[in-house]
Every structure is written in structure tokens, then in C-alpha cells.
Amino acid sequence: MFFINPAYANTFMPPEASQFAGPLDSLYSFLIISSLIACVLVIGGFIYFAVKYRRQTENDKTAYITHNNVLEFTWSFVPFVIFMVVFAWGWIIYNDMRTFPEDSLEVHVVAQKWNWSFLYKSGKESAEEMVVPVNKPVKLIISSKDVLHSFYVPAFRIKQDAVPGRYTALGFTATKKGNFQIFCTEYCGTGHSAMLAKVRVVSQEEYEEWLRQGDPYEGMSLAEVGQKIYSQRCFVCHNTTDQPLVGPGFKGIWMRERTFVKGDPTVADENYIRESILNPAAKIVAGFEGKVMTPFAGQLDDKEISGIIEYLKTLK
Ligand code: CUA
Numbered sequence: 001m002f003f004i005n006p007a008y009a010n011t012f013m014p015p016e017a018s019q020f021a022g023p024l025d026s027l028y029s030f031l032i033i034s035s036l037i038a039c040v041l042v043i044g045g046f047i048y049f050a051v052k053y054r055r056q057t058e059n060d061k062t063a064y065i066t067h068n069n070v071l072e073f074t075w076s077f078v079p080f081v082i083f084m085v086v087f088a089w090g091w092i093i094y095n096d097m098r099t100f101p102e103d104s105l106e107v108h109v110v111a112q113k114w115n116w117s118f119l120y121k122s123g124k125e126s127a128e129e130m131v132v133p134v135n136k137p138v139k140l141i142i143s144s145k146d147v148l149h150s151f152y153v154p155a156f157r158i159k160q161d162a163v164p165g166r167y168t169a170l171g172f173t174a175t176k177k178g179n180f181q182i183f184c185t186e187y188c189g190t191g192h193s194a195m196l197a198k199v200r201v202v203s204q205e206e207y208e209e210w211l212r213q214g215d216p217y218e219g220m221s222l223a224e225v226g227q228k229i230y231s232q233r234c235f236v237c238h239n240t241t242d243q244p245l246v247g248p249g250f251k252g253i254w255m256r257e258r259t260f261v262k263g264d265p266t267v268a269d270e271n272y273i274r275e276s277i278l279n280p281a282a283k284i285v286a287g288f289e290g291k292v293m294t295p296f297a298g299q300l301d302d303k304e305i306s307g308i309i310e311y312l313k314t315l316k
Contacts, residue, residue, distance in 0.1 A: 017176040017201070018156035023093050025157075030089070034082055097158070100171040104139035105132065111142070111149035111162035112294045114191030114236045116182060122211055127232045129198045133207040134177050140170040146294045150186035153199055159185060174201040190246050191236035217303065226311025229304055237293065240315055247293060248285055251315045259286045273309050 016022055107130060108119040118130040132138050142151055144162035151170065152159040160170040174180075184195035202210065217225045230240070230250075237246035242253075258272065259265045261284045266272050275282050277300065280293035300308075 014154040015176065015178075015180075016155070016157075017178070017180055018153075018158065018172045018174055020093065020097060020172065021155070021157045021175075023096075027086070027089050027093065031086065038079075097171065100139045100169065101137040104137040104171060106139045106141060107132070109140045109142045109151055109162070110145060110299075111151065111184070111195075112145040112299070113147065113189055114184070114195040115233050116151070116184075116195070116197040117299060118197075120211065124211055126216075127197075127229075129179075129200050130182070131200045131202060131207060131210050132174055133204045134174050134201050136204065137171060137173045140172075142168045142170060147188050148186050149184045149188050149195065152183045152185035153180055154183070155180040156199075161186060174199070177201045177203070194236045217307070222303075222307045222310040223314050224311075225304060225307030226309070227307075229300070229308055230311060233296075234308075244288075246291055247288060250312055254313050254315070258283070260284055261286055261289055268312075270309050273312060274305055277305055277308065 013025055013028075016025060106121060109130070110117045110119065115127065116130075118126045120126075140151065140160070142160055142162045143166070144164045146164060148164070149162040150159060151162055153172075155176075156172050156174065158170055158172050160168050162168065178201055180199045180201070182197040182199055184192055186192075188195065217228070220228070230238075234250075239245050239249040240251055242249040242251040253268050256268050257265050258268050263283065266283065272283070278297040279295055281295075284292065
């Protein structure tokens with residue numbers, strides 16, 4: 001539509017890895033370049049007139065200012081046309097983003113403080129990364145278990161709030177293979193800046209192969225499974241030392257007596273840890289009033305919970 005060279009205005013942009021990235025960057029470049037031209041014209045004209053018509057003698061008087069129809073129409077109509085172009089251009093891209101092709105691959109994205117999980121129709125669940133095939137339309141169905149989060153992939157130029165109590169959607173087609181960063185871009189508490197994940201874009205064959213891989217913990221001991229889950233899901237709030245972060249530090253917690261805001265003390269055994277993962281509000285450790293973790297019920301299976309228990313036993 002317009003000839004512009006985005007190479008100059010876009011050097012600070014992330015890689016272009018979805019079908020929206022190119023068109024959006026062109027629009028963005030157009031905005032930057034047209035704003036720059038307008039800025040130079042207005043500020044330049046301002047300086048030029050200030051110098052040219054400066055007061056030179058004591059006798060200089062302000063001239064009677066009249067108006068100029070042609071000039072006034074021009075400086076109103078030209079910006080109007082530019083704004084309408086930007087509006088139409090933006091609307092076309094937005095409409096594209098909100099139209100999900102029928103054959104889209106659907107992936108459920110679940111946000112919770114402070115991590116992302118991805119659920120596939122095959123029943124496969126993934127925590128650390130979302131894997132999608134290249135050049136295939138993907139529709140994300142996004143929800144949140146606790147507060148407002150926002151799913152953001154800069155390289156895809158897409159962003160959508162995750163809202164508790166409802167589903168939102170986001171579509172894209174990845175055009176480049178590789179790993180791309182996912183951010184949470186709605187402030188959601190202490191662990192907000194660590195609420196990260198990756199999109200891994202692969203070929204259709206690699207994607208199908210990845211879907212078939214049943215057990216992500218094959219060949220790992222239970223404690224190793226627990227350590228892996230810790231590094232994906234727990235590290236934002238829990239240290240592996242005895243120092244508290246958002247929640248208590250994990251070192252030495254195994255079989256130690258825990259005292260609570262309410263109720264009798266309990267020894268930190270298997271049942272206590274299981275309950276604290278699935279229903280953290282049941283027993284709040286004294287000193288952590290008001291810092292309730294979002295429940296992991298439905299997020300972790302029995303093997304994963306056992307893995308965490310075995311991992312905690314190793315943190316002596
Ligand atoms: Cu989740 Cu910020």
C-alpha cells in the first residue's frame with residue numbers, strides 16, 4: 001500500500017516469527033516515519049518563523065492576523081487522511097488476528113501464579129514449553145486460575161489477557177522454527193517477572209513425534225522428577241535453602257515440625273506435603289499469613305507429587 005523500508009524503523013524490534021509480525025511492523029514503521037516527518041515540519045516551521053519574524057526594532061508591531069482557507073483546509077485534511085489510513089490499516093490487521101481458521105490447532109493455555117501450562121487435545125500437558133508446528137494456524141484458548149495474567153509473545157506480536165472465570169482466545173501462524181520467549185505482561189504479584197515459558201516451533205513431523213512421547217520423565221528417578229518440577233513451577237516462591245522467599249525455603253523442611261496460623265502443629269511428612277501442594281490454604285505456616293499459593297490440584301499428577309516429596313527429602 002505504501003512504500004516504506006521497515007529495515008530502518010524496526011532495527012530495535014524482536015525477530016518476526018508469525019504472519020502478523022511483518023504487517024504490524026510495517027504499520028509501526030509507517031507511524032514512526034510519518035510522526036517523524038510531522039515533527040520535523042512542525043518544529044522546523046516553528047523555528048523558521050521564530051527566526052524570520054523575530055522582533056528587530058522597538059517599532060515592530062504584531063501584524064493583524066487573518067486566516068487562509070486553503071492552508072487551514074490542507075493542514076486539517078492531510079492529517080485526517082493519515083489518521084484514516086492508520087485506522088483502516090490497523091483494523092485490517094486486527095480483524096485478521098481475530099479471525100481463527102477452522103482448521104486451527106487448538107491449545108489450552110492455563111495461567112496461574114506464576115507459571116503457564118499448555119494442554120493439548122491428545123491429553124498431553126506441558127509446563128515449560130508450548131510446542132507448535134511451523135506454518136500451521138494455532139488457536140490458543142486462554143484461562144487463568146487466580147488473577148489477571150497476560151500471554152505475550154513479542155516475536156509473534158501477539159498478546160492476550162488471561163482472565164479468571166472466562167476464556168479468551170488468540171490466533172497465530174508461526175512462520176519460523178525456533179524458540180521464542182513467552183512473557184506474562186500483566187502485573188500479577190511477586191513472581192510476575194519470572195512467569196516465563198517458551199514457544200518451540202518445529203516441523204509437523206517433529207510436532208507429531210513430540211505429541212507421541214508419553215512420559216516426559218522417562219528414565220528419571222522420582223527425586224529428579226521433583227527437581228524438574230521445582231525448577232519449572234516452584235522456584236519463583238520457594239528457595240532450596242532454608243531462607244523464605246514468597247513461601248518457606250525448602251531446605252530441611254522434610255519431617256520438621258510446622259506450626260500454623262490455625263490448628264495444631266504437624267510434622268512435614270508425605271501427607272502434609274501432598275496437602276500443601278493440592279490445597280495450600282488448608283494449613284498456613286505461621287509467619288506466612290495472607291500468602292496463599294494457588295492450588296496445584298489438577299495440575300500435577302500422583303507421580304509428580306511423589307517426585308516433589310522425594311526431592312524435598314534430598315534437601316537436607
Ligand atoms: Cu502472571 Cu504477570
